[in-house]
Amino acid sequence: MRSFRLAFLACLSILSLSACASRPPEQVAAAKLAFAPEKPTPAADIMSFPGPRRGLAGRAIRVNHESDIVLARGEVALTFDDGPYPGRTSAILDTLDSYGVKATFFMVGSMASAHPGAARAVAARGHTIGTHSQDHRNLSSISFEAAMADIDQGRRNVMAATGSPARFFRFPYLASTPALRQQLASQGIVDVSPTVDSKDYFSSTPDQVRSRAISTLVRRGSGVVLFHDIHQRTVSMLPGFLDDLKARGFSVVRLVPGQDGSAPLVASATPASVPQ
Ligand SMILES: [Zn+2]
Numbered sequence: 001m002r003s004f005r006l007a008f009l010a011c012l013s014i015l016s017l018s019a020c021a022s023r024p025p026e027q028v029a030a031a032k033l034a035f036a037p038e039k040p041t042p043a044a045d046i047m048s049f050p051g052p053r054r055g056l057a058g059r060a061i062r063v064n065h066e067s068d069i070v071l072a073r074g075e076v077a078l079t080f081d082d083g084p085y086p087g088r089t090s091a092i093l094d095t096l097d098s099y100g101v102k103a104t105f106f107m108v109g110s111m112a113s114a115h116p117g118a119a120r121a122v123a124a125r126g127h128t129i130g131t132h133s134q135d136h137r138n139l140s141s142i143s144f145e146a147a148m149a150d151i152d153q154g155r156r157n158v159m160a161a162t163g164s165p166a167r168f169f170r171f172p173y174l175a176s177t178p179a180l181r182q183q184l185a186s187q188g189i190v191d192v193s194p195t196v197d198s199k200d201y202f203s204s205t206p207d208q209v210r211s212r213a214i215s216t217l218v219r220r221g222s223g224v225v226l227f228h229d230i231h232q233r234t235v236s237m238l239p240g241f242l243d244d245l246k247a248r249g250f251s252v253v254r255l256v257p258g259q260d261g262s263a264p265l266v267a268s269a270t271p272a273s274v275p276q
Contacts, residue, residue: 056242057100058251063168063190064258071222075253076245078103079194081132081170083111083229084118091235093125099242101252102127104192105229106170109134109154112161119161128255130168130192131158140175147180155189167257168192192255194226201228206237214244224255 058075061068071077078096080103083089089105096103105122109131112119123129133139134154139147151169158166169189171180176191184191198213217223227234245252 055100056246056250056252057102058253060254060256062258063192063255065185066190066192068258069192069224069255071224071253073221074250075222076217076250077224077253077255078227079106079130079170079192079224080104080227080229080234081106082108082136084115084122085111085230086115086118088232088235089115089118089229090121092229092238093121093127095235095238095242096127097125098239099246099252101242102254103252104128104130104168104255106130106132106168106192107154107158107162107166108132108136109157110136111230112158116161119158120163123162123164128168128257129158129162129164129166130170131155131166132170133172136172138173138175139171139180140177144177144179144183147177148183151180151184165257168255170194190257192224194224196220196223196225198225198227198234200231200234200237204233206233206240209233210237210241210244213241214248217245217250218248 061070061077063069069077078101080089080092083105084107092103105127107119107122107129131151131154134150134157137150139150142150155166155169167188167190169184169191170193171191174193181191196213196216198209200209202209204212213225213227217225227238229235242252
């Protein structure tokens with residue numbers, strides 16, 4: 001029975017999910033191809049689920065590579081894409097503060113330039129800064145040079161607005177290419193993929209987003225959850241979602257860049273050496 005349960009969980013863990021925002025149908029195939037298969041939660045961790053906790057804040061995970069993000073059962077990482085957005089991002093920051101947890105914000109360069117105050121607040125309140133391209137284009141559908149230029153411009157603008165270096169990156173629509181992933185790795189940039197899609201970009205009610213996210217997490221046992229701080233429904237559902245996590249004994253881990261951000265992660269990247 002136990003082995004069946006573990007096998008079931010392992011099967012669930014390799015399911016792919018939708019991209020991080022509504023997208024045209026022609027981009028769906030590319031995004032599916034680009035999505036990195038998730039590593040199954042180690043069996044030892046599944047069996048040591050600690051049960052209900054008093055607080056929500058969990059450990060910090062130092063990340064030099066996406067493979068460093070190994071979540072034990074009961075651990076959740078929160079990520080918010082596509083912002084910052086005036087009013088909504090700050091409301092999310094207030095909620096996160098009131099629950100004592102930290103998240104990672106994958107900002108779009110043009111949004112950070114347009115709303116530098118909101119971008120600065122995210123960094124000032126201790127959250128991890130990631131980037132999400134300059135203009136949220138499908139980077140797998142344009143040339144390598146144009147895609148890297150877009151990524152670099154996005155990073156520059158987010159860093160200018162936040163005053164913080166940004167070593168984490170997420171591809172818009174999760175649409176990447178091997179060459180882009182290799183180039184990012186060679187520059188020490190970590191591509192962080194979500195494993196639980198809240199689908200808060202659908203026209204759902206806040207309660208539907210909340211229940212979809214929590215039920216997926218309960219089924220999986222852990223995950224990196226994808227939200228968007230540009231949607232009011234996400235602002236509205238977040239307190240209830242965090243209540244749900246707390247009631248079920250989850251902890252919210254914090255993803256932080258590894259110690260040495262200046263050194264390339266892959267000294268001499270070759271296609272064969274680049275993790276997928
Ligand atoms: Zn996005």
